[in-house]
Amino acid sequence: MLKFFRSPASMIALLAGIAGVLLVLYAWRLPPFVTSVETTDNAYVRGYVTIMSPQVSGYVVEVPVKDYEQVKQGQVLARIDGRIYAQKLAQARAALDGQKASLDNSRQSELSARATIASSEAQIDSANAALKRAQLAWDRVSNLNDRGIASASESEQAQATLEQAKAALNQAQAALEVSKQSLATIIVNRSLLEANVASAEATVHLAEIDLQNTSIVAPRDGHLGEVGVRLGQYVAAGTQLMAVVPEDVWVVANFKETQLEGMEVGQPVSIVVDALGKQRLTGRIERFSPAAGSEFAVIKPDNATGNFVKIAQRVGVRISIDPDQSLARSLTPGLSVVVNVDKSVEPEAKTAAK
Template sequence: MKIFRPVTLITILAGILGVLLVLYAWRLPPFTSAVEVTDNAYVRGYVTVMSPQVAGYVVEVPVRDYQAVKQGDVLVRIDDRIYRQKLAQAKATLEGQKAALANSRQQEASAKANIASSEAEVEGAKAALRQAELARQRVQTLAQRSVAATSEVEAAEAGYLKAQAVERQAEAAVEVTRQALKTIIVNRDSLEAAVAGAEASVELAEIDLENTAIRAPRNGHLGEVGVRVGQYVTAGTQLTTVVPPDLWVVANFKETQLDGMRLGQPVTFSVDALDRTRLTGHIERFSPAAGSEFAVIRPDNATGNFVKIAQRLAVRISIDPDQPLAERLAPGLSVVVRIDKSVEPESP
């Protein structure tokens, strides 16, 4: 019987152990498993940066770092005196435009009355013309019989011509009043537009005044409050952040781990900050592209020497409700995610 020396045995065992380690690292038989694990996973949430829309000096900061707030709570208040005066000015302008519009309507009513009066004068001028025409005819008949004097004939003719002139003047007066009415109506559009513009200015001034109080958009907790009383802020200045309670987990799995993962599959994850306590969740959705596709400078694999690197795809995981420890989660915490691909997805 051949006996191996200790050195030979150690070498053989080391070789076997190395092969086993390679098989385990590459998940090859007999170390294949349906459970996929990644520590490239983090808790995510909606972190809203609060900034003002108007400029001014801060007069009140009624909140503190990491404070719980409710929707509508005032976080920062800006000096609103200038914006109150702007609102008063806009309202005064609106009243002036409304008065001008009302005056235009009154002018329209007056113009219509003038038209009616001018039309009545036309009717009177026509009656006078008819009377002058009849008088001229009578005088001409008498003159043919040598009964009327020449002066009477001339007077009747002059009266007739005068009546004609009065009629034309009355008709012209009617046309003048009608054109005046058209002018008033045409100017009405510009006055109505001015009123609409003044109303918009009032609304804008009201919005600016309301924006002097920066309020919490949702329930949640504040981050660090970086603004102080007396500080001058402008639109876009970062004041603080609001973190709502809505949380989820984003796990970045290698592309070689994705086969068999489906929407709705149960997930377990351990949280480093909670002494690696395990919580549960479900696969909610998959990223539409690998993380490298969203990079600012994407790699160009068509140049230089190529080394294949397994890409990672983000998997969004919803956190199951009714887990007391889930309330202690915060965006940014590290977790270790485990997904058993052999488990069937749960029906919604």
């Protein structure tokens, strides 16, 4: 037996076997390699990468920015020829002026109609007065006629005057009704004219928006990606011109489902950045994905067909970067990192509560 251990080949085989056993124990996290630290290299820096696209079509007349340039919110990134849109705006404003003139004319017609009503009412008063005089004259002639004093011609004239006064009163009353109906028609048409004015105003606002949209501006502070648009290029609505990447970044680490037990929001995280020479940053668990990554895949796996092999799924964990770290400014979306989470450390909120 001692000769067996003295043999170099036997010692190497023994050591290799021990190393193999230890490797299996480490891979399966079995004693004595049980640890509360979970690690994954399936983690990447993420950010708000905004693809800039125009809302109107036209030829590009200005591209004042270059690749990877830093931009400020509201800075012009590209400009589309706006002459056509400026003329459409002028046309819309002219149509609006025409509709407003029609509305003003309606208001003036209303004033005229009300004046006509007042005139018709005055004519009715005049007709009533004439009818009263004619009625009195007829009464006198009728009394004289009953006594045999008045002549036939006087009686006929008084009767004709009375009938004429009654007709004049009816005519004045009819004229008043016509004036009132004309006023009602004007007021009813007013709502249509007001709607036309509102429609013309909306058309003006749309034309103003289209003219403003000929200038593509940065929505936030950040850096540009590669500028794909060129001077003189014809672009349509939705054409991808360039990307704006703001300064805000975070990490999405995809842990296996077997690693999630014990992880909580607020736990500290250590982040090793490959692009920064393996230097470390700190962060906090912010939130967990509501589903495994396979659920968000375009083509979902169908495990109901063929032989089934259980594969540990991965769940995304969003990690915020702690502030006041100078290296954090060097992080850009897409960089790969290694994330370590010590599940034995209580979250910050629980520690503060104690």
